[in-house]
Amino acid sequence: xxxxxxxxxxxxxxxxxxxxxxxxxxxxxxxxxxxxxxxxxxxxxxxxxxxxxxxxxxxxxxxxxxxxxxxxxxxxxxxxxxxxxxxxxxxxxxxxxxxxxxxxxxxxxxxxxxxxxxxxxxxxxxxxxxxxxxxxxxxxxxxxxxxxxxxxxxxxxxxxxxxxxxxxxxxxxxxxxxxxxxxxxxxxxxxxxxxxxxxxxxxxxxxxxxxxxxxxxxxxxxxxxxxxxxxxxxxxxxxxxxxxxxxxxxxxxxxxxxxxxxx
Numbered sequence: 029x030x031x032x033x034x035x036x037x038x039x040x041x042x043x044x045x046x047x048x049x050x051x052x053x054x055x056x057x058x059x060x061x062x063x064x065x066x067x068x069x070x071x072x073x074x075x076x077x078x079x080x081x082x083x084x085x086x087x088x089x090x091x092x093x094x095x096x097x098x099x100x101x102x103x104x105x106x107x108x109x110x111x112x113x114x115x116x117x118x119x120x121x122x123x124x125x126x127x128x129x130x131x132x133x134x135x136x137x138x139x140x141x142x143x144x145x146x147x148x149x150x151x152x153x154x155x156x157x158x159x160x161x162x163x164x165x166x167x168x169x170x171x172x173x174x175x176x177x178x179x180x181x182x183x184x185x186x187x188x189x190x191x192x193x194x195x196x197x198x199x200x201x202x203x204x205x206x207x208x209x210x211x212x213x214x215x216x217x218x219x220x221x222x223x224x225x226x227x228x229x230x231x232x233x234x235x236x237x238x239x240x241x242x243x244x245x246x247x248x249x250x251x252x253x254x255x256x257x258x259x260x261x262x263x264x265x266x267x268x269x270x271x272x273x274x275x276x277x278x279x280x281x282x283x284x285x286x287x288x289x290x291x
Contacts, residue, residue, distance in 0.1 A: 031213070033213045034062055037054070042224045044225075044226065048222075055239055063213060063243070064246075067212070067249075069210055070212065072250070074107075075250075076254070078251065082150070085111050087167045088112070089161070090128065090130065091127050095236075096181070099240070102265065102290045104265050104266060105267070108263040108284065111144070113140060113167075134162050135166070137166040138169075138170045149175060150176040152177070157182055157186060158190070165198035165207060168180055168204055169207050172207065177210075182213070182216075183213060187205070214239050221235075
């Protein structure tokens with residue numbers, strides 16, 4: 029069963045009355061109000077692992093769920109020791125239609141988790157708005173079977189809206205919230221797009237671009253605050269465009285070049 033999450037406000041979307049700015053503010057306020065505790069829990073789990081000189085794995089399970097992963101890896105101001113599982117074949121770079129088909133292909137993401145040698149006590153964060161397809165369920169299940177702690181980010185609203193027999197679903201009919209250790213609801217409304225423009229037959233403005241950006245930053249922030257609270261200096265990338273930035277980052281490159289595929 030998916031967790032009980034207050035998503036009543038999602039019934040107001042898509043919306044023709046509010047500006048996109050107003051919509052963004054509402055979604056971010058709701059995210060912080062409803063998921064703030066989970067951001068802190070995720071930050072603590074990640075912080076504890078990084079203090080042990082280990083790496084964190086972030087998984088994008090097809091399509092635009094690659095955006096939060098790309099936002100977390102090898103980026104100025106972000107944690108260094110995050111390895112992104114960014115499989116080119118299932119990404120939009122190989123074609124949107126191809127990505128959709130492969131994220132529904134049974135067995136594919138089980139092999140990817142195995143390829144990255146995820147194992148006991150690893151921390152894995154998996155992103156997928158909808159959270160019911162083969163890629164998202166397999167990524168969570170395969171990581172947990174290997175002893176990893178899985179943080180899942182998806183939307184209960186989608187889980188409740190998609191019929192149990194829909195072709196999108198994993199054979200188990202489960203949602204990511206059923207197969208993880210810590211669940212974060214991204215409050216993604218069914219269809220993702222949140223604005224109605226009179227005269228256009230389909231809504232526009234997918235909100236996940238904004239909400240993904242916010243929640244990844246909040247999880248990172250909480251991890252960094254936790255690490256600092258333990259008297260340890262967090263490893264954070266500098267901007268390579270700042271004075272001494274490249275010199276700082278080269279130290280991380282030397283340390284992690286053979287440990288992180290992002291290098």
